[in-house]
Amino acid sequence: MCDLERECYSQNTCQLGRELLEWNNVILKHMVTLKEQKDELDFIIKKQEDELQRLKEELEEKANIEKKYSNASEGMIHQIEVYDKVVKMLEDGYGNLVDTSEGVAQLVSQEVNDLEQLMDKKTSTEEAAREKLCDCKDLENVTIRRKDRRGCCVKPDCPRGPPTGKNGDIKSPNLIPTTVK
Structure with a gap:
């Protein structure tokens, strides 16, 4: 090969080397940018995974709370039913007591009236006897x-x-x- 060819070849090689170096720099910049973006994405993914884990724990806690609430509600509903039955029994008993008391009061009132009439008759008879x-x-x-x-x-x-x-x-x-x- 001649010098000219060598020079051309070397110029082409230099030119190609420069272009290759430029492209290498561009590729390196992109690789650094991609690595930074990957690190950002990894950080975002880690944050999202942490958030997802926190949400799962909250959901489990909420499910536990709902289960406890459901159990407590069932217990309270049962207690309310028991209280309602007791109140109904007390109301019925009180109604019977009122009815019985009313009957007893009427009976006592009648007996008192009968005794008063008897006493009035006896008193009037005794008074008449004393007068005469x-x-x-x-x-x-x-x-x-x-x-x-x-x-x-x-x-x-x-x-x-x-x-x-x-x-x-x-x-x-x-x-x-x-x-x-």
């Missing part, structure tokens, strides 16, 4: 039939009580003798 003293005129025709009733006649609390004989007979000169029963 014995005004017996015909003592010879009157007899005393009961031991607890003293007097010259059948009127209670007669001021003229007859004397009692030996055998319990009530005797009075003006009365017909009768055995006390």
Whole structure:
């Protein structure tokens, strides 16, 4: 080969070497850029994986909380049902108690009224007897039939009580003798 060829070849080689060097630099820049982008992507992927793991843990925690909530809700629903049954039983019992109390109150009221009427009759009879003293005129025709009733006649609390004989007979000169029963 001649010098010219060598020179051309060397110029071409130099030119090719420069071009190759330029392309090598471009490729290296791209490789560095790609490595930086890969590192950024790795960092983003790591962050996303960490976030995904955190979200999974939150979901598991939420599922556990929902399960606990569900169990607690079921327990509370059961307790509410029990309370409702107890309240219903108490209301029914209280209603029966009110009905029974009303019946007892009516019965007591009726008994009180009956006793008051009886006491009114007895009081009015006793008052009438106290007001009327014995005004017996015909003592010879009157007899005393009961031991607890003293007097010259059948009127209670007669001021003229007859004397009692030996055998319990009530005797009075003006009365017909009768055995006390």
